[in-house]
Amino acid sequence: MERKVDLRQWLSGADNEFLPHISLDCVVFGFHDGALKILLLKMQNLDQLALPGGFMMREETLEEAAIRTLEERTGLENIFLQQFHVFSDPARNDSATRLEDLKKLGMHPAKLEWFAQRFISVGFYALVEFSRVRPKPDVLSESCDWYSLEERGKLVLDHDQILDTALATLRMQLNHQPVGYNLLPRKFTMPELQKLYETILDKKLDRRNFQRKMLSYGILNVLDEKRTGGAYKAPYLYSFHLRNYQKALRQGLEAGA
Amino acid sequence: MERKVDLRQWLSGADNEFLPHISLDCVVFGFHDGALKILLLKMQNLDQLALPGGFMMREETLEEAAIRTLEERTGLENIFLQQFHVFSDPARNDSATRLEDLKKLGMHPAKLEWFAQRFISVGFYALVEFSRVRPKPDVLSESCDWYSLEERGKLVLDHDQILDTALATLRMQLNHQPVGYNLLPRKFTMPELQKLYETILDKKLDRRNFQRKMLSYGILNVLDEKRTGGAYKAPYLYSFHLRNYQKALRQGLEAGA
Protein backbone atom coordinates (compact mmCIF):
# COMPACT_ATOMS: atom_id res chain seq x y z
CA MET A 1 0.00 0.00 0.00
CA GLU A 2 1.37 3.32 -0.97
CA ARG A 3 1.79 5.90 1.71
CA LYS A 4 1.30 9.44 0.51
CA VAL A 5 2.74 12.19 2.65
CA ASP A 6 2.39 15.71 1.44
CA LEU A 7 3.94 18.81 2.85
CA ARG A 8 0.78 19.81 4.71
CA GLN A 9 0.60 16.51 6.56
CA TRP A 10 4.25 16.61 7.28
CA LEU A 11 4.21 20.13 8.63
CA SER A 12 1.32 19.20 10.87
CA GLY A 13 3.55 16.78 12.69
CA ALA A 14 3.84 13.52 10.84
CA ASP A 15 7.15 11.74 10.97
CA ASN A 16 9.69 12.97 8.51
CA GLU A 17 9.26 11.02 5.35
CA PHE A 18 11.58 13.20 3.30
CA LEU A 19 15.24 12.73 2.48
CA PRO A 20 17.34 15.45 4.12
CA HIS A 21 19.43 17.96 2.16
CA ILE A 22 17.66 17.27 -1.12
CA SER A 23 14.97 19.44 -2.65
CA LEU A 24 13.64 20.11 -6.11
CA ASP A 25 12.38 23.19 -7.85
CA CYS A 26 10.26 23.28 -10.96
CA VAL A 27 10.12 25.84 -13.71
CA VAL A 28 6.71 25.29 -15.23
CA PHE A 29 6.44 26.79 -18.69
CA GLY A 30 3.17 27.62 -20.36
CA PHE A 31 2.46 29.53 -23.56
CA HIS A 32 -0.34 32.04 -23.70
CA ASP A 33 -1.11 35.17 -25.71
CA GLY A 34 2.08 34.72 -27.65
CA ALA A 35 4.30 34.76 -24.59
CA LEU A 36 6.04 32.30 -22.30
CA LYS A 37 4.58 32.16 -18.82
CA ILE A 38 5.85 30.52 -15.69
CA LEU A 39 4.06 29.35 -12.59
CA LEU A 40 5.11 31.14 -9.41
CA LEU A 41 4.02 31.00 -5.79
CA LYS A 42 3.61 34.05 -3.62
CA MET A 43 4.73 33.31 -0.09
CA GLN A 44 2.31 34.10 2.67
CA ASN A 45 2.66 37.63 4.05
CA LEU A 46 5.68 38.20 1.87
CA ASP A 47 6.27 40.05 -1.34
CA GLN A 48 8.54 37.33 -2.65
CA LEU A 49 7.80 34.91 -5.41
CA ALA A 50 9.14 31.38 -5.57
CA LEU A 51 9.24 28.45 -7.94
CA PRO A 52 7.04 25.53 -7.00
CA GLY A 53 9.23 23.03 -5.24
CA GLY A 54 9.22 20.12 -2.91
CA PHE A 55 11.10 17.35 -1.23
CA MET A 56 11.75 13.74 -1.96
CA MET A 57 10.07 10.90 -0.15
CA ARG A 58 12.19 8.02 0.96
CA GLU A 59 10.91 5.59 -1.63
CA GLU A 60 10.45 7.64 -4.74
CA THR A 61 12.66 8.89 -7.55
CA LEU A 62 13.32 12.56 -8.16
CA GLU A 63 11.04 12.42 -11.16
CA GLU A 64 8.22 10.93 -9.10
CA ALA A 65 8.71 13.63 -6.49
CA ALA A 66 8.58 16.33 -9.15
CA ILE A 67 5.47 14.83 -10.71
CA ARG A 68 3.80 14.60 -7.31
CA THR A 69 4.66 18.21 -6.61
CA LEU A 70 3.43 19.42 -9.97
CA GLU A 71 0.23 17.43 -9.96
CA GLU A 72 -0.63 19.16 -6.70
CA ARG A 73 0.25 22.57 -8.11
CA THR A 74 -1.42 22.28 -11.51
CA GLY A 75 -4.12 19.63 -11.29
CA LEU A 76 -2.59 17.96 -14.34
CA GLU A 77 -1.43 14.41 -14.86
CA ASN A 78 1.20 13.12 -17.27
CA ILE A 79 3.24 16.27 -17.09
CA PHE A 80 6.26 16.47 -19.37
CA LEU A 81 9.32 17.28 -17.32
CA GLN A 82 13.08 17.16 -17.54
CA GLN A 83 15.67 17.64 -14.90
CA PHE A 84 18.27 20.09 -16.11
CA HIS A 85 20.69 21.09 -13.35
CA VAL A 86 21.56 20.62 -9.70
CA PHE A 87 22.12 23.76 -7.67
CA SER A 88 24.50 23.06 -4.86
CA ASP A 89 26.03 26.27 -3.64
CA PRO A 90 26.33 25.81 0.15
CA ALA A 91 25.08 29.36 0.59
CA ARG A 92 22.12 29.06 -1.74
CA ASN A 93 19.49 28.76 1.00
CA ASP A 94 21.03 30.29 4.09
CA SER A 95 19.24 33.55 3.59
CA ALA A 96 19.32 35.56 6.79
CA THR A 97 15.68 36.55 6.63
CA ARG A 98 14.31 33.25 5.39
CA LEU A 99 13.89 31.47 8.69
CA GLU A 100 12.50 34.63 10.25
CA ASP A 101 9.88 34.67 7.54
CA LEU A 102 8.93 31.09 8.16
CA LYS A 103 8.73 31.70 11.88
CA LYS A 104 6.31 34.53 11.16
CA LEU A 105 4.07 32.02 9.43
CA GLY A 106 3.76 30.26 12.76
CA MET A 107 5.82 27.25 11.84
CA HIS A 108 6.70 24.93 14.68
CA PRO A 109 10.36 25.28 15.76
CA ALA A 110 10.98 21.59 15.17
CA LYS A 111 9.89 22.05 11.59
CA LEU A 112 11.92 25.20 11.22
CA GLU A 113 14.97 23.04 11.69
CA TRP A 114 14.12 21.24 8.51
CA PHE A 115 14.30 24.45 6.52
CA ALA A 116 17.45 25.54 8.28
CA GLN A 117 19.46 22.69 6.83
CA ARG A 118 21.50 22.96 3.69
CA PHE A 119 19.66 21.91 0.51
CA ILE A 120 20.93 20.69 -2.79
CA SER A 121 18.17 21.44 -5.25
CA VAL A 122 17.49 19.60 -8.48
CA GLY A 123 16.00 21.86 -11.12
CA PHE A 124 13.25 20.54 -13.39
CA TYR A 125 11.54 22.27 -16.21
CA ALA A 126 8.01 21.27 -17.11
CA LEU A 127 6.05 21.98 -20.26
CA VAL A 128 2.30 22.18 -19.87
CA GLU A 129 -0.69 23.26 -21.87
CA PHE A 130 -1.52 26.62 -20.38
CA SER A 131 -5.30 26.42 -20.58
CA ARG A 132 -5.52 23.09 -18.79
CA VAL A 133 -3.69 24.20 -15.67
CA ARG A 134 -5.62 24.95 -12.49
CA PRO A 135 -2.98 26.60 -10.30
CA LYS A 136 -3.22 25.77 -6.60
CA PRO A 137 -0.99 27.29 -3.89
CA ASP A 138 0.84 25.06 -1.43
CA VAL A 139 0.74 25.25 2.36
CA LEU A 140 3.34 27.95 2.63
CA SER A 141 2.01 30.24 -0.05
CA GLU A 142 -1.04 32.39 -0.54
CA SER A 143 -1.24 32.26 -4.30
CA CYS A 144 -0.09 30.30 -7.31
CA ASP A 145 -0.28 32.05 -10.65
CA TRP A 146 1.13 32.55 -14.09
CA TYR A 147 3.65 35.30 -14.64
CA SER A 148 5.28 36.45 -17.82
CA LEU A 149 9.05 36.47 -17.77
CA GLU A 150 9.21 40.24 -17.78
CA GLU A 151 6.80 40.97 -14.95
CA ARG A 152 8.41 38.68 -12.42
CA GLY A 153 10.40 40.53 -9.81
CA LYS A 154 13.27 39.16 -7.81
CA LEU A 155 12.55 35.59 -6.75
CA VAL A 156 13.52 33.99 -3.46
CA LEU A 157 16.94 32.43 -2.87
CA ASP A 158 18.62 31.42 -6.12
CA HIS A 159 15.37 30.91 -8.00
CA ASP A 160 16.28 33.60 -10.49
CA GLN A 161 19.33 31.62 -11.43
CA ILE A 162 17.31 28.42 -11.64
CA LEU A 163 14.85 30.12 -13.95
CA ASP A 164 17.58 31.53 -16.16
CA THR A 165 19.24 28.15 -16.44
CA ALA A 166 15.92 26.55 -17.31
CA LEU A 167 15.38 29.05 -20.08
CA ALA A 168 18.85 28.51 -21.49
CA THR A 169 18.29 24.75 -21.38
CA LEU A 170 14.92 25.02 -23.06
CA ARG A 171 16.51 27.10 -25.80
CA MET A 172 19.26 24.56 -26.33
CA GLN A 173 16.90 21.60 -26.34
CA LEU A 174 14.22 23.19 -28.48
CA ASN A 175 15.15 21.02 -31.44
CA HIS A 176 15.59 17.86 -29.39
CA GLN A 177 12.58 17.86 -27.09
CA PRO A 178 8.87 17.90 -27.91
CA VAL A 179 8.50 21.52 -26.86
CA GLY A 180 5.81 22.48 -29.33
CA TYR A 181 3.81 19.37 -28.64
CA ASN A 182 3.70 19.96 -24.90
CA LEU A 183 3.26 23.72 -24.83
CA LEU A 184 0.62 24.08 -27.53
CA PRO A 185 -2.94 22.78 -27.53
CA ARG A 186 -3.61 19.77 -29.74
CA LYS A 187 -4.70 21.99 -32.61
CA PHE A 188 -2.72 25.10 -33.37
CA THR A 189 -1.93 27.44 -36.22
CA MET A 190 1.37 27.97 -37.96
CA PRO A 191 1.69 31.55 -36.69
CA GLU A 192 1.19 30.25 -33.17
CA LEU A 193 3.92 27.67 -33.60
CA GLN A 194 6.21 30.30 -35.07
CA LYS A 195 5.53 32.72 -32.25
CA LEU A 196 6.48 29.96 -29.80
CA TYR A 197 9.82 29.47 -31.53
CA GLU A 198 10.41 33.20 -31.70
CA THR A 199 9.67 33.61 -28.02
CA ILE A 200 11.97 30.84 -26.90
CA LEU A 201 14.80 31.76 -29.26
CA ASP A 202 14.20 35.47 -28.68
CA LYS A 203 14.48 36.40 -32.33
CA LYS A 204 12.26 37.10 -35.28
CA LEU A 205 11.87 34.43 -37.94
CA ASP A 206 10.67 34.82 -41.48
CA ARG A 207 7.07 33.66 -41.68
CA ARG A 208 7.35 32.00 -45.08
CA ASN A 209 10.69 30.32 -44.54
CA PHE A 210 9.58 29.06 -41.15
CA GLN A 211 6.51 27.45 -42.65
CA ARG A 212 8.49 25.90 -45.49
CA LYS A 213 10.98 24.35 -43.08
CA MET A 214 8.39 23.10 -40.62
CA LEU A 215 6.35 21.46 -43.34
CA SER A 216 9.46 19.91 -44.86
CA TYR A 217 10.01 17.87 -41.71
CA GLY A 218 6.73 16.07 -42.21
CA ILE A 219 5.90 16.32 -38.54
CA LEU A 220 2.66 18.25 -38.97
CA ASN A 221 -0.80 17.22 -40.03
CA VAL A 222 -2.71 19.91 -41.87
CA LEU A 223 -6.25 19.72 -40.57
CA ASP A 224 -9.34 20.39 -42.63
CA GLU A 225 -10.22 23.21 -40.29
CA LYS A 226 -9.38 26.82 -39.89
CA ARG A 227 -9.25 28.97 -36.83
CA THR A 228 -12.25 31.19 -37.31
CA GLY A 229 -13.22 33.97 -34.97
CA GLY A 230 -9.97 35.91 -35.20
CA ALA A 231 -9.70 39.03 -37.27
CA TYR A 232 -8.68 38.81 -40.91
CA LYS A 233 -7.83 35.68 -42.80
CA ALA A 234 -8.40 32.45 -40.91
CA PRO A 235 -5.28 30.31 -40.68
CA TYR A 236 -5.26 26.53 -41.04
CA LEU A 237 -5.08 24.37 -37.97
CA TYR A 238 -2.34 21.80 -37.56
CA SER A 239 -1.62 18.95 -35.20
CA PHE A 240 1.60 17.05 -34.64
CA HIS A 241 2.22 13.78 -36.43
CA LEU A 242 3.53 12.23 -33.25
CA ARG A 243 5.46 9.34 -34.78
CA ASN A 244 7.29 11.50 -37.31
CA TYR A 245 7.81 14.22 -34.73
CA GLN A 246 9.57 11.96 -32.27
CA LYS A 247 11.63 10.40 -35.00
CA ALA A 248 12.70 13.84 -36.23
CA LEU A 249 13.56 14.98 -32.70
CA ARG A 250 15.89 12.03 -32.26
CA GLN A 251 17.89 13.37 -35.19
CA GLY A 252 17.39 16.89 -33.95
CA LEU A 253 15.55 19.48 -35.96
CA GLU A 254 17.27 22.62 -37.10
CA ALA A 255 14.38 25.00 -36.89
CA GLY A 256 15.15 28.61 -36.16
CA ALA A 257 18.77 28.42 -37.15
CA MET B 1 41.18 27.40 7.35
CA GLU B 2 40.05 24.78 4.95
CA ARG B 3 39.59 21.32 6.32
CA LYS B 4 40.27 18.58 3.80
CA VAL B 5 38.81 15.19 4.49
CA ASP B 6 39.29 12.48 1.95
CA LEU B 7 37.69 9.09 1.83
CA ARG B 8 40.72 7.37 3.30
CA GLN B 9 40.77 9.61 6.35
CA TRP B 10 37.10 9.28 6.75
CA LEU B 11 37.07 5.51 6.51
CA SER B 12 39.79 5.39 9.09
CA GLY B 13 37.43 6.85 11.62
CA ALA B 14 37.22 10.61 11.26
CA ASP B 15 33.88 12.25 11.88
CA ASN B 16 31.50 12.18 9.03
CA GLU B 17 32.10 15.24 6.94
CA PHE B 18 29.95 14.11 4.05
CA LEU B 19 26.35 14.92 3.26
CA PRO B 20 24.19 11.80 3.54
CA HIS B 21 22.26 10.35 0.61
CA ILE B 22 24.21 12.29 -2.00
CA SER B 23 27.00 10.91 -4.14
CA LEU B 24 28.54 11.69 -7.47
CA ASP B 25 29.94 9.58 -10.26
CA CYS B 26 32.25 10.75 -13.00
CA VAL B 27 32.56 9.53 -16.55
CA VAL B 28 36.06 10.62 -17.51
CA PHE B 29 36.54 10.67 -21.26
CA GLY B 30 39.93 10.55 -22.92
CA PHE B 31 40.84 10.14 -26.57
CA HIS B 32 43.69 7.87 -27.59
CA ASP B 33 44.61 5.83 -30.65
CA GLY B 34 41.53 7.09 -32.42
CA ALA B 35 39.15 5.80 -29.78
CA LEU B 36 37.25 7.13 -26.80
CA LYS B 37 38.50 5.80 -23.48
CA ILE B 38 37.00 6.04 -20.03
CA LEU B 39 38.61 5.80 -16.63
CA LEU B 40 37.39 2.88 -14.52
CA LEU B 41 38.26 1.50 -11.10
CA LYS B 42 38.58 -2.16 -10.33
CA MET B 43 37.24 -2.91 -6.89
CA GLN B 44 39.51 -4.82 -4.56
CA ASN B 45 39.12 -8.58 -4.77
CA LEU B 46 36.24 -8.17 -7.17
CA ASP B 47 35.86 -8.53 -10.89
CA GLN B 48 33.65 -5.50 -11.08
CA LEU B 49 34.52 -2.16 -12.58
CA ALA B 50 33.15 1.13 -11.35
CA LEU B 51 33.15 4.78 -12.32
CA PRO B 52 35.25 7.03 -10.12
CA GLY B 53 32.94 8.61 -7.61
CA GLY B 54 32.76 10.29 -4.29
CA PHE B 55 30.75 12.17 -1.76
CA MET B 56 30.11 15.76 -0.97
CA MET B 57 31.63 17.60 1.94
CA ARG B 58 29.39 19.81 4.01
CA GLU B 59 30.81 23.06 2.74
CA GLU B 60 31.50 22.46 -0.93
CA THR B 61 29.47 22.51 -4.12
CA LEU B 62 28.88 19.42 -6.22
CA GLU B 63 31.34 20.75 -8.76
CA GLU B 64 34.00 21.22 -6.11
CA ALA B 65 33.41 17.70 -4.87
CA ALA B 66 33.73 16.32 -8.39
CA ILE B 67 36.90 18.28 -9.03
CA ARG B 68 38.37 17.09 -5.73
CA THR B 69 37.53 13.51 -6.63
CA LEU B 70 38.96 13.77 -10.11
CA GLU B 71 42.12 15.54 -9.09
CA GLU B 72 42.82 12.61 -6.79
CA ARG B 73 42.07 10.09 -9.52
CA THR B 74 43.92 11.74 -12.41
CA GLY B 75 46.57 14.03 -10.94
CA LEU B 76 45.20 16.83 -13.12
CA GLU B 77 44.02 20.29 -12.21
CA ASN B 78 41.54 22.50 -14.04
CA ILE B 79 39.53 19.57 -15.29
CA PHE B 80 36.64 20.35 -17.63
CA LEU B 81 33.48 18.81 -16.27
CA GLN B 82 29.75 19.04 -16.65
CA GLN B 83 26.99 17.57 -14.59
CA PHE B 84 24.51 15.86 -16.86
CA HIS B 85 21.94 13.87 -14.87
CA VAL B 86 20.86 12.81 -11.41
CA PHE B 87 20.23 9.11 -10.89
CA SER B 88 17.67 8.65 -8.17
CA ASP B 89 16.10 5.21 -8.48
CA PRO B 90 15.57 4.09 -4.86
CA ALA B 91 16.84 0.65 -5.83
CA ARG B 92 19.94 1.84 -7.65
CA ASN B 93 22.39 0.98 -4.89
CA ASP B 94 20.71 -1.66 -2.81
CA SER B 95 22.57 -4.47 -4.49
CA ALA B 96 22.30 -7.63 -2.42
CA THR B 97 25.98 -8.49 -2.74
CA ARG B 98 27.37 -5.00 -2.44
CA LEU B 99 27.55 -4.73 1.33
CA GLU B 100 28.90 -8.26 1.52
CA ASP B 101 31.68 -7.23 -0.81
CA LEU B 102 32.54 -4.21 1.28
CA LYS B 103 32.53 -6.33 4.43
CA LYS B 104 35.04 -8.64 2.77
CA LEU B 105 37.35 -5.65 2.35
CA GLY B 106 37.45 -5.40 6.11
CA MET B 107 35.39 -2.25 6.39
CA HIS B 108 34.32 -1.31 9.88
CA PRO B 109 30.62 -2.02 10.50
CA ALA B 110 29.98 1.60 11.45
CA LYS B 111 31.28 2.63 8.08
CA LEU B 112 29.31 -0.06 6.32
CA GLU B 113 26.21 1.74 7.45
CA TRP B 114 27.23 4.67 5.33
CA PHE B 115 27.20 2.55 2.21
CA ALA B 116 23.97 0.89 3.18
CA GLN B 117 22.00 4.12 2.91
CA ARG B 118 20.16 5.17 -0.18
CA PHE B 119 22.18 7.40 -2.52
CA ILE B 120 21.07 9.90 -5.12
CA SER B 121 23.99 10.20 -7.49
CA VAL B 122 24.82 13.18 -9.65
CA GLY B 123 26.50 12.17 -12.89
CA PHE B 124 29.36 14.27 -14.25
CA TYR B 125 31.26 13.85 -17.42
CA ALA B 126 34.81 15.06 -17.64
CA LEU B 127 36.98 15.69 -20.68
CA VAL B 128 40.70 15.29 -20.18
CA GLU B 129 43.82 15.10 -22.28
CA PHE B 130 44.61 11.41 -22.25
CA SER B 131 48.38 11.64 -22.13
CA ARG B 132 48.47 13.94 -19.12
CA VAL B 133 46.47 11.66 -16.85
CA ARG B 134 48.21 9.63 -14.14
CA PRO B 135 45.47 7.28 -12.98
CA LYS B 136 45.47 6.52 -9.26
CA PRO B 137 43.11 4.05 -7.55
CA ASP B 138 41.11 5.10 -4.50
CA VAL B 139 40.99 3.36 -1.12
CA LEU B 140 38.41 0.83 -2.13
CA SER B 141 39.92 -0.17 -5.45
CA GLU B 142 43.01 -1.97 -6.60
CA SER B 143 43.45 -0.31 -9.95
CA CYS B 144 42.45 2.73 -11.95
CA ASP B 145 42.86 2.48 -15.70
CA TRP B 146 41.67 3.46 -19.12
CA TYR B 147 39.21 1.21 -20.91
CA SER B 148 37.78 1.49 -24.36
CA LEU B 149 34.03 1.51 -24.56
CA GLU B 150 33.91 -1.93 -26.11
CA GLU B 151 36.14 -3.79 -23.70
CA ARG B 152 34.35 -2.71 -20.54
CA GLY B 153 32.21 -5.44 -19.07
CA LYS B 154 29.22 -4.99 -16.83
CA LEU B 155 29.84 -2.19 -14.36
CA VAL B 156 28.67 -2.05 -10.75
CA LEU B 157 25.22 -0.84 -9.79
CA ASP B 158 23.72 1.44 -12.42
CA HIS B 159 27.06 2.65 -13.73
CA ASP B 160 26.32 1.21 -17.17
CA GLN B 161 23.31 3.44 -17.39
CA ILE B 162 25.30 6.43 -16.15
CA LEU B 163 27.92 5.79 -18.80
CA ASP B 164 25.35 5.45 -21.56
CA THR B 165 23.66 8.66 -20.51
CA ALA B 166 27.01 10.45 -20.44
CA LEU B 167 27.74 9.30 -23.97
CA ALA B 168 24.36 10.40 -25.23
CA THR B 169 24.87 13.77 -23.54
CA LEU B 170 28.34 14.17 -24.99
CA ARG B 171 26.93 13.45 -28.43
CA MET B 172 24.18 16.01 -28.02
CA GLN B 173 26.50 18.67 -26.67
CA LEU B 174 29.33 18.08 -29.12
CA ASN B 175 28.55 21.29 -30.95
CA HIS B 176 27.93 23.33 -27.82
CA GLN B 177 30.81 22.33 -25.55
CA PRO B 178 34.56 22.59 -26.10
CA VAL B 179 34.91 18.86 -26.62
CA GLY B 180 37.75 18.98 -29.10
CA TYR B 181 39.66 21.50 -27.08
CA ASN B 182 39.56 19.42 -23.92
CA LEU B 183 40.05 15.96 -25.38
CA LEU B 184 42.85 16.70 -27.83
CA PRO B 185 46.37 17.86 -27.07
CA ARG B 186 47.13 21.49 -27.78
CA LYS B 187 48.43 20.64 -31.25
CA PHE B 188 46.55 18.16 -33.35
CA THR B 189 45.95 17.24 -36.97
CA MET B 190 42.78 17.50 -38.97
CA PRO B 191 42.44 13.70 -39.31
CA GLU B 192 42.70 13.44 -35.54
CA LEU B 193 39.96 16.00 -35.03
CA GLN B 194 37.82 14.24 -37.59
CA LYS B 195 38.33 10.87 -35.99
CA LEU B 196 37.22 12.37 -32.69
CA TYR B 197 33.99 13.56 -34.24
CA GLU B 198 33.45 10.25 -35.97
CA THR B 199 33.99 8.34 -32.76
CA ILE B 200 31.58 10.42 -30.73
CA LEU B 201 28.93 10.60 -33.41
CA ASP B 202 29.53 6.99 -34.40
CA LYS B 203 29.45 7.67 -38.11
CA LYS B 204 31.86 8.23 -40.97
CA LEU B 205 32.37 11.75 -42.23
CA ASP B 206 33.77 12.85 -45.54
CA ARG B 207 37.36 13.93 -45.04
CA ARG B 208 37.27 16.85 -47.48
CA ASN B 209 33.91 18.24 -46.45
CA PHE B 210 34.81 17.96 -42.79
CA GLN B 211 37.95 19.98 -43.31
CA ARG B 212 36.11 22.59 -45.33
CA LYS B 213 33.46 23.04 -42.66
CA MET B 214 35.89 23.12 -39.76
CA LEU B 215 38.05 25.70 -41.43
CA SER B 216 35.02 27.79 -42.36
CA TYR B 217 34.24 28.37 -38.67
CA GLY B 218 37.52 30.17 -38.19
CA ILE B 219 38.12 28.40 -34.91
CA LEU B 220 41.40 26.78 -35.90
CA ASN B 221 44.93 28.13 -36.23
CA VAL B 222 46.96 26.43 -38.91
CA LEU B 223 50.42 26.02 -37.44
CA ASP B 224 53.62 26.23 -39.39
CA GLU B 225 54.42 22.69 -38.39
CA LYS B 226 53.61 19.24 -39.62
CA ARG B 227 53.31 16.03 -37.71
CA THR B 228 56.39 14.18 -38.94
CA GLY B 229 57.24 10.65 -37.93
CA GLY B 230 54.05 9.00 -39.12
CA ALA B 231 53.93 7.03 -42.33
CA TYR B 232 53.17 8.81 -45.58
CA LYS B 233 52.39 12.48 -46.04
CA ALA B 234 52.77 14.58 -42.92
CA PRO B 235 49.59 16.46 -42.00
CA TYR B 236 49.53 20.03 -40.75
CA LEU B 237 49.16 20.72 -37.09
CA TYR B 238 46.35 22.91 -35.81
CA SER B 239 45.45 24.53 -32.54
CA PHE B 240 42.20 26.08 -31.43
CA HIS B 241 41.63 29.80 -31.74
CA LEU B 242 40.11 29.90 -28.30
CA ARG B 243 38.24 33.17 -28.59
CA ASN B 244 36.59 32.29 -31.89
CA TYR B 245 35.95 28.73 -30.71
CA GLN B 246 34.04 29.80 -27.64
CA LYS B 247 32.11 32.39 -29.60
CA ALA B 248 31.15 29.79 -32.19
CA LEU B 249 30.10 27.30 -29.52
CA ARG B 250 27.72 29.83 -28.03
CA GLN B 251 25.90 29.85 -31.36
CA GLY B 252 26.35 26.11 -31.67
CA LEU B 253 28.37 24.56 -34.45
CA GLU B 254 26.76 22.22 -36.89
CA ALA B 255 29.67 19.91 -37.50
CA GLY B 256 28.92 16.36 -38.42
CA ALA B 257 25.36 17.03 -39.47
Next chain:
DNA sequence: TTTCAATACGTCAATATGACACAATGATTT
Protein backbone atom coordinates in the same frame (compact mmCIF):
# COMPACT_ATOMS: atom_id res chain seq x y z
C1' DT C 1 64.44 6.31 -57.27
C1' DT C 2 60.11 4.33 -57.12
C1' DT C 3 56.13 3.11 -54.65
C1' DC C 4 52.67 3.90 -51.51
C1' DA C 5 48.88 5.63 -48.86
C1' DA C 6 47.43 9.41 -46.79
C1' DT C 7 46.90 14.50 -47.08
C1' DA C 8 45.78 19.13 -49.38
C1' DC C 9 43.12 21.41 -52.49
C1' DG C 10 39.54 21.85 -55.94
C1' DT C 11 35.20 20.94 -58.83
C1' DC C 12 30.34 20.63 -59.63
C1' DA C 13 25.56 19.40 -59.42
C1' DA C 14 21.92 19.26 -56.11
C1' DT C 15 19.89 21.21 -52.30
C1' DA C 16 18.88 24.55 -48.75
C1' DT C 17 18.59 29.18 -47.34
C1' DG C 18 17.33 34.08 -46.95
C1' DA C 19 14.90 37.81 -48.81
C1' DC C 20 11.09 39.23 -51.01
C1' DA C 21 6.52 39.61 -54.15
C1' DC C 22 1.72 38.78 -54.69
C1' DA C 23 -2.71 36.76 -54.47
C1' DA C 24 -6.36 34.98 -51.27
C1' DT C 25 -9.12 35.30 -47.22
C1' DG C 26 -12.52 36.53 -43.77
C1' DA C 27 -13.76 39.86 -40.36
C1' DT C 28 -14.56 44.85 -40.02
C1' DT C 29 -15.94 49.16 -41.68
C1' DT C 30 -18.46 52.09 -44.78
Next chain:
DNA sequence: AAATCATTGTGTCATATTGACGTATTGAAA
Protein backbone atom coordinates in the same frame (compact mmCIF):
# COMPACT_ATOMS: atom_id res chain seq x y z
C1' DA D 1 -23.48 44.92 -50.26
C1' DA D 2 -19.11 46.76 -51.24
C1' DA D 3 -14.79 48.40 -49.92
C1' DT D 4 -11.10 48.01 -46.59
C1' DC D 5 -7.73 45.87 -43.96
C1' DA D 6 -4.19 43.06 -41.87
C1' DT D 7 -3.02 38.69 -41.99
C1' DT D 8 -2.33 34.21 -44.20
C1' DG D 9 -1.07 30.88 -48.25
C1' DT D 10 1.85 30.24 -52.08
C1' DG D 11 5.61 31.15 -55.10
C1' DT D 12 10.07 33.14 -57.01
C1' DC D 13 14.99 33.84 -57.35
C1' DA D 14 19.70 34.80 -56.35
C1' DT D 15 23.01 33.08 -53.21
C1' DA D 16 25.09 29.98 -49.96
C1' DT D 17 25.73 25.42 -48.38
C1' DT D 18 26.03 20.57 -48.91
C1' DG D 19 27.38 16.05 -50.46
C1' DA D 20 29.94 13.43 -53.61
C1' DC D 21 33.94 12.90 -55.91
C1' DG D 22 38.79 13.97 -58.74
C1' DT D 23 43.49 15.13 -58.80
C1' DA D 24 47.89 16.73 -57.30
C1' DT D 25 51.17 16.72 -53.41
C1' DT D 26 53.79 14.90 -49.77
C1' DG D 27 57.01 12.25 -46.81
C1' DA D 28 58.15 7.72 -45.34
C1' DA D 29 59.11 3.06 -46.77
C1' DA D 30 60.47 -0.22 -50.19
